[in-house]
Amino acid sequence: MSEKSARQPGVGFIFVTLVLSIVGFGLLIPVLPKLIVQFQGDDVASGSYTYGWLVSIYALMQFVCSPILGSLSDRFGRRRIILIATAGSSIDYVIMAFAPTLTWFFVARIIAGSTAGVLATANAYIADVTPPEKRAQSFGLMGAAFGIGFIIGPVVGGATVWLGGYLGTSLAASHPVAAAWFAQHALHLPFFLAAACSATNWIYGFFVLPESLKPENRREFSWKRANPVGALLAMRRFPAVLGLIECFFILTLSQILLQSTWALYTDYRYHWDALQIGLSLMFVGAASGLVQALLVKKIVPKLGDTRAVVVGFCISIVAFIGYGLAPYGWVLYAVMCIGAFAGIAQPALQAYVTKHIPPNEQGAVQGVLAGMASLAGIPGPFISTHSFGWAISPERSFHLPGIAFFEGAALAFVALLLAVRSFRRDAAAAAALGTTPLA
Numbered sequence: 001m002s003e004k005s006a007r008q009p010g011v012g013f014i015f016v017t018l019v020l021s022i023v024g025f026g027l028l029i030p031v032l033p034k035l036i037v038q039f040q041g042d043d044v045a046s047g048s049y050t051y052g053w054l055v056s057i058y059a060l061m062q063f064v065c066s067p068i069l070g071s072l073s074d075r076f077g078r079r080r081i082i083l084i085a086t087a088g089s090s091i092d093y094v095i096m097a098f099a100p101t102l103t104w105f106f107v108a109r110i111i112a113g114s115t116a117g118v119l120a121t122a123n124a125y126i127a128d129v130t131p132p133e134k135r136a137q138s139f140g141l142m143g144a145a146f147g148i149g150f151i152i153g154p155v156v157g158g159a160t161v162w163l164g165g166y167l168g169t170s171l172a173a174s175h176p177v178a179a180a181w182f183a184q185h186a187l188h189l190p191f192f193l194a195a196a197c198s199a200t201n202w203i204y205g206f207f208v209l210p211e212s213l214k215p216e217n218r219r220e221f222s223w224k225r226a227n228p229v230g231a232l233l234a235m236r237r238f239p240a241v242l243g244l245i246e247c248f249f250i251l252t253l254s255q256i257l258l259q260s261t262w263a264l265y266t267d268y269r270y271h272w273d274a275l276q277i278g279l280s281l282m283f284v285g286a287a288s289g290l291v292q293a294l295l296v297k298k299i300v301p302k303l304g305d306t307r308a309v310v311v312g313f314c315i316s317i318v319a320f321i322g323y324g325l326a327p328y329g330w331v332l333y334a335v336m337c338i339g340a341f342a343g344i345a346q347p348a349l350q351a352y353v354t355k356h357i358p359p360n361e362q363g364a365v366q367g368v369l370a371g372m373a374s375l376a377g378i379p380g381p382f383i384s385t386h387s388f389g390w391a392i393s394p395e396r397s398f399h400l401p402g403i404a405f406f407e408g409a410a411l412a413f414v415a416l417l418l419a420v421r422s423f424r425r426d427a428a429a430a431a432a433l434g435t436t437p438l439a
Contacts, residue, residue: 011138013209014125017082017201018145021118024089024197026153026285027190030277031161033263035187039102045389048264050102052385054109055260059377061113066120066370073121074219074361077211078128081121086205088115090198097191113374120370127354128212135354139347140296150285157190158278164189187274219361235368238356239429243422244349247415249372251313251345254411256380257404258323261388268392269401270329283333287340296347303344305352306423312345313416320409324402349419383407 036054037047073081092112099105122142130138164186171179235242266272266280300308319339326332350369357365384404391400 011126011129011141014122014212015141015145017086017205017209018118018122018142019148020197020201020204021086021089022146022149023153023156024093024194024201026150026281027157027160027194027197028093029150029154029259029281030158030263030274031187031190034267034274036102036105038187044264044268045393048261048385048389051264052260052381052383054102054105055381055385056378057106058109058113058116059374059381061110062116062370062374063378064374065114066116066374067368069115070120070124070365070368070370073124073213077213077218078121078125079205079209079211082118082125082209083202083205085115085118085121086198086202088112089118090195090202093191093195093198097188097195116370116374119373123350123369125212127357128214128217132351132355135351137297137300137347139350140292140300140343142292142347144289144293146285146288146292148285148289151282151289152285154278154281154285155275156193156278158273158275160189160193161186161274235365239425241353241356241365243425244353244419245368245372247418247422248349248369249376250411250415250418251316252373253376253380254316254320254408254415256377257384257408257411258320260381260384261404264385264388265401265404266329266332268388272329276329280329280332280336284336284340287336288343291340291343292347295341296344299344300348300351303348305348306419308344308348309352309419309423310416312342312348313412313419315339315342316345316412317409317416320405320412324405324409326402 032054033047033051036051037044040047040050069081069085088111092108095108095111096105099108123139126138126142127135164182168179168181168183168186171182235245262281263277266277270276272280303311315338319335319342322335322338323332326335353365353369384407387403387407388401390396391403
């Protein structure tokens with residue numbers, strides 16, 4: 001047996017993979033909206049519209065391709081799909097780093113969306129190597145990986161832009177050509193760093209990451225299951241899962257509304273620069289990471305999966321409203337501290353879903369969840385950025401820049417109702433069969 005096959009798969013391997021992936025993504029969050037606005041002649045309203053379309057195109061391609069990648073991971077294993085996904089990210093970042101026009105940004109996002117399989121495959125990887133009773137804890141650790149990525153990525157992205165601007169000024173007298181280059185390309189520098197993170201991630205996956213899916217748990221690939229509609233219809237065999245997929249879609253949509261307008265909102269309302277936006281996202285990542293890494297494994301077992309989901313959703317609603325009403329930038333940090341505890345919901349929801357799915361279909365269900373997240377990402381950025389642009393337009397008699405957050409609160413409330421309905425139906429079905437619900 002080779003060294004690669006002899007290595008035992010574990011959560012630690014996929015944790016590092018996700019950290020590297022999210023760092024690369026996080027580098028761009030405080031930068032990309034500003035760059036798009038710059039391409040639009042510094043018109044914030046027009047830039048917000050274009051940015052919304054750009055994010056939606058990415059989500060559309062991810063929605064179409066995620067179930068395919070998920071089913072392929074059930075057939076050929078998780079490792080290969082992770083390598084494909086990270087290669088796609090690297091190509092995406094390189095194209096955007098050199099993009100001379102907005103058209104190239106759309107090309108890059110199409111490539112990235114088509115290969116965006118890290119999250120779904122990572123979740124399936126976790127289901128492969130973790131016993132059912134410990135999956136909420138492991139999914140919480142994956143949430144911590146996101147937190148760490150957002151601690152490092154956004155602040156480094158903002159600092160890189162600041163450094164580019166500083167070099168553009170300080171080198172003006174001694175090296176005018178270099179100074180002009182840094183001044184012109186300061187907003188492009190984080191893309192080079194993101195490409196390096198993705199390349200490192202690919203190298204790590206190729207040489208270190210072991211396969212997690214055992215040969216006996218693999219199944220033949222089927223286009224019927226691999227297309228988004230077919231994959232979703234296949235979940236009808238699991239009524240509890242199907243109901244929670246609806247809930248997951250609505251909740252993800254609410255979160256996308258916040259993510260899509262955060263940089264635009266804080267820039268417009270509090271006049272934050274890229275570094276300040278990066279620092280705020282670093283704080284969010286730190287708070288969320290602490291909750292996911294340290295508290296999920298304590299809170300979820302005590303509350304149970306269902307109560308943890310309900311409590312997390314309620315906290316999300318409060319946080320959304322707080323973000324939209326915050327009169328000063330520092331108030332956002334207080335809301336972040338409260339909102340971080342909403343992070344108990346998603347690991348509990350994922351754990352609940354995986355307990356209803358057999359081992360040879362974990363990749364498919366995670367592909368469906370990723371597909372639903374991508375589907376939410378199609379209208380989400382469009383709704384939030386266009387709502388934001390409409391609410392701050394000079395034509396309005398009143399300005400409501402936090403409108404996307406209020407929309408997010410309403411959607412989170414709908415998700416809460418759907419979750420409660422699904423849990424009650426599952427409990428009723430279990431009672432009718434004389435069994436105990438799995439979660």
